[in-house]
Amino acid sequence: MLFQLQVSLAAGHQFDRDVELLLYYQDTHQPTAIVEAAQASSKPGSLMGDPVVMLSLYPEFPKDVMSSMTSHGEFLFVVDRSGSMECPMHLGSGSQDRIGSARDTLLLLLKSLPMGCYFNIIGFGSSYESFFSKSVEYSQKTLDEALQKVKEMRADMGGTEILQPLKHIYSQPCLPNRPPQLFLFTDGEVGNTKEVLDLVKTNAGSHRCFSFGIGEGASTALISGVAQQATGHAQFITGQDRMQPKAMQSLRFALQPAVVDISVKWNVPKGVSVTPLSPPIRVVFQGQRAILYAQLTGESSGDTEGSVTVKYSLAKQPVENQLSFILKPAEDTG
Known part of the structure; x- marks a missing residue:
């Protein structure tokens, strides 16, 4: 999904000081899956010729679990x-x-x-x-x-x-x-x-x-x-x-509990395949982002969305996140 933002300065601004733009994430610790469109000028099947999905994990563990482990x-x-x-x-x-x-x-x-x-x-x-x-x-x-x-x-x-x-x-x-x-x-x-x-x-x-x-x-x-x-x-x-x-x-x-049994499963329609571009995620810590890239190749006759399911175990409790993403987002023309 492509987001565009337009910022206008207040009338009368004299550019006599630096302009600072502060951006804050909403739901910072929620996992995300974002797809970057292929370059129209690149050949399909090449690195830039097919879309790439980025899976980002930035977990926040429950406070009761953290305090029990110290x-x-x-x-x-x-x-x-x-x-x-x-x-x-x-x-x-x-x-x-x-x-x-x-x-x-x-x-x-x-x-x-x-x-x-x-x-x-x-x-x-x-x-x-x-x-x-x-x-x-x-x-x-x-x-x-x-x-x-x-x-x-x-x-x-x-x-x-x-x-x-x-x-x-x-x-x-x-x-x-x-x-x-x-x-x-x-x-x-x-x-x-x-x-x-x-x-x-x-x-x-x-x-x-x-x-x-x-x-x-x-x-x-x-x-x-x-x-x-x-x-x-x-x-x-x-x-x-x-x-x-x-x-x-x-x-x-x-001092954090160990995250074990990490698995990532891609779910895409028939005709589309997923090729991981990053090593498997073996460890996850609170406050440290883990990123996984994968390339999407092929064509789907009907479905326009895929999903990825991330599972792991924290303090013997199963955790599961399922994220949906668009297979072919709009090209960035900007």
């Missing part, structure tokens, strides 16, 4: 302590080293955890070590102990071997009704990325993972792959980026 987690912070973490965050003057930035970020995250949760910190390099023998309940006593250990943390553990600490984490029994949330911080890459991602994928049903690539040398395949396989979120900290705001955003995501 203290029901186990937070596992997995921190790279290899020698390369001594390198500066960037080449500019006054740059903090990577392990120093990781320490400051951990201090902030630990102070931001909800009361009643459980947590642990695992440092790794050529080997690995845990602050506590097993996850402990978050209290003033355990917080103070962890803060002191974080302040003493150094980049003194050799190479970058992520697989073994992950195997150790996954071998531990999960606490009842406390889904584990992994926070992985690393500045490097590993020679067994596929093995790491396969392990993460195998355990994605129980452990969600939020990954952080520190510096220019962090492996995109590893950082993005871990988050994608474990329905989490990936962040990259390069140049003069500050790690703390990005870590806090991921913590907000981790």
Whole structure:
């Protein structure tokens, strides 16, 4: 559907100040499906020669569901302590080293955890070590102990071997009704990325993972792959980026209930086909838009509308949205 808007300035305006036009969405969190018409000058069957539909999800979860999840987690912070973490965050003057930035970020995250949760910190390099023998309940006593250990943390553990600490984490029994949330911080890459991602994928049903690539040398395949396989979120900290705001955003995501069993089903009349142009939606967070594009090809003899049905499960409750769209909107002649 094409919308047109005409704005007129009040009589007597002298253009002596900036003109600002503020637009506000109605029903911001409602999912939408919008079709862009094909270009008349393009050949049918080409990218621009057929209409494209955009599916947009920007959910708002019920407050009772959100509040019930805040203290029901186990937070596992997995921190790279290899020698390369001594390198500066960037080449500019006054740059903090990577392990120093990781320490400051951990201090902030630990102070931001909800009361009643459980947590642990695992440092790794050529080997690995845990602050506590097993996850402990978050209290003033355990917080103070962890803060002191974080302040003493150094980049003194050799190479970058992520697989073994992950195997150790996954071998531990999960606490009842406390889904584990992994926070992985690393500045490097590993020679067994596929093995790491396969392990993460195998355990994605129980452990969600939020990954952080520190510096220019962090492996995109590893950082993005871990988050994608474990329905989490990936962040990259390069140049003069500050790690703390990005870590806090991921913590907000981790405090949300996991959205699982996401499915998208297209319903179009006979003669019309749908070709997805985007990867499948694997994760949905409140306050983060998820967008899916698909191309419509073919002709329908009668029906002029199609629909898409999005289903997922939130806190064990099914959610379903069905959206209709026009198969061939009017061309934009403007």
